[in-house]
Amino acid sequence: xxxxxxxxxxxxxxxxxxxxxxxxxxxxxxxxxxxxxxxxxxxxxxxxxxxxxxxxxxxxxxxxxxxxxxxxxxxxxxxxxxxxxxxxxxxxxxxxxxxxxxxxxxxxxxxxxxxxxxxxxxxxxxxxxxxxxxxxxxxxxxxxxxxxxxxxxxxxxxxxxxxxxxxxxxxxxxxxxxxxxxxxxxxxxxxxxxxxxxxxxxxxxxxxxxxxxxxxxxxxxxxxxxxxxxxxxxxxxxxxxxxxxxxxxxxxxxxxxxxxxxxxxxxxxxxxxxxxxxxxxxxxxxxxxxxxxxxxxxxxxxxxxxxxxxxxxxxxxxxxxxxxxxxxxxxxxxxxxxxxxxxxxxxxxxxxxxxxxxxxxxxxxxxxxxxxxxxxxxxxxxxxxxxxxxxxxxxxxxxxxxxxxxxxxxxxxxxxxxxxxxxxxxxxxxxxxxxxxxxxxxxxxxxxxxx
Numbered sequence: 001x002x003x004x005x006x007x008x009x010x011x012x013x014x015x016x017x018x019x020x021x022x023x024x025x026x027x028x029x030x031x032x033x034x035x036x037x038x039x040x041x042x043x044x045x046x047x048x049x050x051x052x053x054x055x056x057x058x059x060x061x062x063x064x065x066x067x068x069x070x071x072x073x074x075x076x077x078x079x080x081x082x083x084x085x086x087x088x089x090x091x092x093x094x095x096x097x098x099x100x101x102x103x104x105x106x107x108x109x110x111x112x113x114x115x116x117x118x119x120x121x122x123x124x125x126x127x128x129x130x131x132x133x134x135x136x137x138x139x140x141x142x143x144x145x146x147x148x149x150x151x152x153x154x155x156x157x158x159x160x161x162x163x164x165x166x167x168x169x170x171x172x173x174x175x176x177x178x179x180x181x182x183x184x185x186x187x188x189x190x191x192x193x194x195x196x197x198x199x200x201x202x203x204x205x206x207x208x209x210x211x212x213x214x215x216x217x218x219x220x221x222x223x224x225x226x227x228x229x230x231x232x233x234x235x236x237x238x239x240x241x242x243x244x245x246x247x248x249x250x251x252x253x254x255x256x257x258x259x260x261x262x263x264x265x266x267x268x269x270x271x272x273x274x275x276x277x278x279x280x281x282x283x284x285x286x287x288x289x290x291x292x293x294x295x296x297x298x299x300x301x302x303x304x305x306x307x308x309x310x311x312x313x314x315x316x317x318x319x320x321x322x323x324x325x326x327x328x329x330x331x332x333x334x335x336x337x338x339x340x341x342x343x344x345x346x347x348x349x350x351x352x353x354x355x356x357x358x359x360x361x362x363x364x365x366x367x368x369x370x371x372x373x374x375x376x377x378x379x380x381x382x383x384x385x386x387x388x389x390x391x392x393x394x395x396x397x398x399x400x401x402x403x404x405x406x407x408x409x410x411x412x413x414x415x416x417x418x419x420x421x422x423x424x425x426x427x428x429x430x431x432x433x434x435x436x437x438x439x440x441x442x443x444x445x446x447x448x449x450x451x
Contacts, residue, residue, distance in 0.1 A: 033281050035243050036198075036225035038074070038128060039323055040372045041364050044229070045073040046290060048328040049081065049109050050093070051338050054345050058110040058118045064348075065125055071331060071354050072361025075128040075227070077200050079291060081106055081115060085139025088168045091341025096132070097202055098139035098168045102186035116194050128197040130227060131190060135183055135211075136203035137163035137171050144182075145170060151179040174208050184215050191222050198227035201242075205232030209240045216241030229285060235277045244283035244323055247274065251287065254312055257405050258304050263385035264405040268378065271320065283372055286316035287325035294327060295340040301333050307444040309333075310356070311403040314446045317360040318392065318401050320376035324364075331357055360448075363426055367450060369397040379419070381412050387441070391419070398451035404441045413438045423449035 045068060053060040080096040083106050089098070093108070105112045122129045138144060144151045145160055152160035153171040160170035173179060190196050220226050230242040237245055250270045256262040274284065288309065289300030297303065304312050317324045329346040331354040338344050364370045374394035381389045386406035392399045400419055404410050414420065415436050425432040426448040434449065441447070
C-alpha cells in the first residue's frame, strides 16, 4: 500500500511540475492592464515648449492653459524637458531626445521649480500632465558615459555605441540590471517630486519587454491611475504594461486614402489587423500629426490639405477605442513644419480650428458612447470605397459618424432602422430628421450625429 501511495505521489508531483512548466506565459509574463479612469474619454495634446512661444519657457506656456482648457484639452504631453547634451549636438539648440541629465530640467525652459509650478497649475484646472521619456539612449555627454560606461552597449572600439544612425546619442545596455534600476529611479523622481500623471515613452519598441514588466508596475505603485503611452506599435508593448500605442499603419493608410491612392474601405483591413494582434484593451492614439510627422515630413495641413483635413480629424477623434492626439498649433492651424534643432516659434493668434476641435473634445468628454470601451460597428451608407460610416455605443448612448473620404460628391442612404429618427447634428447644433431617403454629401464631407 505504501508503495502504491509513493508511486501516486511521484505521478502527481510530475504532473504538477509539467503543469507549471506548460502554464501559458500570459499568466506569469504579462502585466494586467487597468487603464486610469480619466483617460477613457480623454485626449492628449502634445506640447512643443521650445516652439510654443517666443520665450519658449514653462512660464510662457502657462499663459495658454485657460485657452487649452476651454478648447477641451485634457492631457498635456510635454516633449522631453531634460537638459540637452552639447557633445555632437545637432543644430544650434540640439535634439530634445539627446538627454544630458534624467533628473534635471532643461534651463532653456526654466527651473525645476518653474516646472513644478506649471504641473500644479495644470492640476488646478483639472487637467493631466505626462512627460516624454527617452529610455533607449542618452545624449553623448550624459554623466553615465563617464561614471558608468557599463550602462552602454559598446562599439568595436569599446566606446559607447551610437544608437542607430543618430550620432548625437548613445545606446543604453538593457542587459545591465543596475542601469535598469537607475532608469526606474529617475522616472520615479518625476512622479514623486513633480507629481506628473504618466509618460509618453520614446522608442519604446527598442526596449525589452522584461524591463517594462518590471518598470511600469513599480511606477504605478508609486502613484495611482498613471498613464503610459508607447511610441511604437509592436504587440509586446501592449502586454508589458502600456495603456496606449502609436497606430502608425493606420496613419499611413489614412495618408494614402487622402491622396486618392487607396479606397476608404482599406482602413478596415488595418483595423482588423489591430483587433487580431493587440489585446482588446489596447488603446490606439489616433492622430493627423505629431512632432515626428511635422518635423520630418510636413504639417498635417500639408498631408491632409484644405477640406481633406476635417474628415480625417473627425476619424481620429471618434474611431474605435481611440484616445486622440492633437499637436501644438493644429488649432491655429499650423501650415508648415517646424524646425527641430533651432528656434522656430509657432505664430498663434487666429485659432481658426479651435472651435472645430472644441466641438469634438467636448463631445468625447460628455458622451460615454465615445469612451475607449464603447462598442464599434461599421455601417454601409453607400459606396464603401468613398464613404466610411460607423456607430459607437455604450450605456444607452449612441454616436453615428459618416465621413466622405473622397474628392467627389457621394450619395448617402441610411437604411439601418435603429439610426433613423431625429438625432442631434453635433456640428450644425440642431436636431435633424434622418430618414432612409438619399441625400448628397459634399467632397471630404463629414457629419456626426448624437442619439
